[in-house]
Amino acid sequence: MKIIVDCMSGDYAPDEIVKGALLGANEHKINVLLVGDKPTIEKLIKENNLPTEYMEIHQNEGENVTMEDEPSVVMKEKKSSSMAVALELLKKGEGDALVSAGNTGALLTGATLIIRRIKGIRRAALGAIIPFGIPMLLADAGAQTDCTPENIGQFALMGKLFMEKVMKVTNPRVALINNGAEEHKGTELYSEAHKLLKTLTINFMGNIEGRDIPMGICDVMVADGFTGNIVLKMCEGAGIFVKKTLKSLFFANFKTKLAALLVKSRLATLKKEMDYSEFGGAPFLGISKPVIKAHGSSKAKSIVCCLLQAKEYASSGIIEEFEKLAQNPQLYVKEEYRNTEEQKEGIE
C-alpha cells in the first residue's frame, strides 16, 4: 500500500502536509510518495526531525495550484503542478490512493480528466463526513452544481456502500435533504429523486429537513451539489458558532473561567466529537481510483487521518463495488420495482 500525497496544495502547505504525511506514515507503517519541491521537503524534514523510513519524494517542476485558480482551466495550464503530477502518478499506478488539501474544483476536474470516472457512473460526488453526534456522509457536498434524479440515486447507492465498506456501519440509513417531510416536497428534481430513491435497495428513510441535520438521525444524506455545499458549509459554520459561543461564555471574567475549569474534560470530549479532521477528508465517490480531498485548512493531524482513510478506502474493495453497481444497476433496484415506470425513469 502506498499513498501519494500532494504536498504543495492547501492553506498550510507544504509544512503541515509534509509533517502529517511523514508522522502518519511512520506511526501507521504506510508508504507515502510525497509530490512537491524536493529541497523544500528535505529542509522541512531536517528542521522538524521527521521520520523518513516509509517515504519517497517525487519532484514536480511547475507552478502549483492555488485556491484562487479556475478549476476548468487550471489542469491544462498547470500540468506540472504537484496536484496534476500526483494525479498522473496515481493513474500510472505509482500509488494506491491520493490525498490532496488543494482547490476542490481543480482536484475534481483533474480526477475526472486524468483518473476518469467509473464507466456507468454519470457524475462523481464529493462525499463529506459531517460529525454531529455520529459521523454522517453527505453526498454530493459540492462536486456537481446541476444534478438529475439519476445522479442523486447513484450518490445514494455509493454513499450506502461507502458507509458499509469504509465506515463499517450496518444497514446505513439514507435520507434525501428536502424542504419538507412529505414525498412530493421540493423542486421537481427533489420530488423525482424521492420517487427514485424509494425503488433502490437502500435503507431509505425519506426526506430530512434542515432542522434534523444536526440531530444525527441518519447515516447518509443525499442532495445536489449546490444544496449539499450550502449544507456542508452551514454545518461548518454551526461548529464555529458553537466554539465562539462557548468562548464568549467562559472567557468573560474570573467566575466564568472557573466554570470552564469545572467542565474542562467534557469540553474536550465535545471538541473531539465535533472535529471534522478526526474522520479524515472527503472522497470523490465514483472516480475509478481513490482520491481523498483533505480540508483546505488541514494541519498535520488531519493529514494523518486522511492517510488512514485513504488506506481504508483503497483496501476496502469499494471501487470494485462501485463498478458492479455501474455495470448492473438492475441489481440495485428492489424486485417489486424492476421494469416499472418508476424504475424506467431511474437508473438504467
Add this chain to the structure above:
Amino acid sequence: MKIIVDCMSGDYAPDEIVKGALLGANEHKINVLLVGDKPTIEKLIKENNLPTEYMEIHQNEGENVTMEDEPSVVMKEKKSSSMAVALELLKKGEGDALVSAGNTGALLTGATLIIRRIKGIRRAALGAIIPFGIPMLLADAGAQTDCTPENIGQFALMGKLFMEKVMKVTNPRVALINNGAEEHKGTELYSEAHKLLKTLTINFMGNIEGRDIPMGICDVMVADGFTGNIVLKMCEGAGIFVKKTLKSLFFANFKTKLAALLVKSRLATLKKEMDYSEFGGAPFLGISKPVIKAHGSSKAKSIVCCLLQAKEYASSGIIEEFEKLAQNPQLYVKEEYRNTEEQKEGIE
C-alpha cells in the same frame, strides 16, 4: 390599529395564542380581533383571568386548518376555518394586520388568493428573521420553491425596505446565499441573480456562503424558497444543537452544575440573543396587506412579539413602499445600469 389573530391554528392553539393576544393587547394597548371558537375563547379568558379591554371575538364555524392539510386545496375545502375567516376579515378591512401560527403553505395560499399580491410583485416571499448576533432577514425562507432571478431581485429590494422601515437598520447589507464567493458561482439561477442584484439600488455585498451565515455579517440574505427553507431550518437546528450541547455540558454531575451557576447570567443573555420569538414572526413580503406568520410552535410570549411586529409593519408604510417599487422598478436600478443588457433581463 386593530390586529386580527387566528386563534385556532398553531401547535399550542388556542390556549397560548389567546393568552398571548390578550396579554399583548393589554400591555401595548393594541386592539385585537380574535377569530376562533367563542365559547372556547371565553372559557380560556375566565380560567386565566385574561384582560379583555382591547378585545373583540369573531366566531368561525367550520373545521380549522391543521399542519397536515394540503396547502393547495385547504383554502377551498375549509372556507370557514379560523384562518380563512381571518384572511377574509383582513380583506374587508376589519383589521389592519393578521397574525397566524398555522400551516405556512396554507397561509401563503390563502393570503395570495384572498388578500392578493401587490400588483407587479411576481412572487411573495416569506421573510424570516434569523438571530445570529444580529437579526438578519432571510427572504425567501420557504414560500416559493421555484424562483427566477427576477423574483430574487424583488426579494432583495423588499428585504432591504423591510430592514430599513420596520427593523430600523440604516443602509442594510444584502447578500445572496450561494456555494462560493465568486460572481459566477452556483446554478444558472444563482449566477444570473448575482448579475441582477449588482444592478439594483441596494447595498449588495455579494455572495454569502453557508459557513458565514451564523456569523451575522449581513442584514438581508436572499435565496430561492427551496434553498432558503433548508437554510432557515438548519439555523433552527443549529440553535437546538447549541442548547442540547450546553445542556449535556452542564447537567452531567455536581461539578458541572456548579459551573452552570457561575455562568448563569451569561447563559440567560445567550438564550435571549438566540431566541427567534423575540423578533416576532415572518411577514409575507409582497402581499398587499400585512400577514405575519408566527412560528408553528409559538407560545404566548411569541404571540405578543408578533402583535408588536404586526403593528410596526402595518404602520411603517412599507406596503406603500412595495407598491412604489412594483410600479416604478426603473427607480430601483442603479443609474449606470438603466437600459443596459443586465437590466433588461432583470426587473421590468
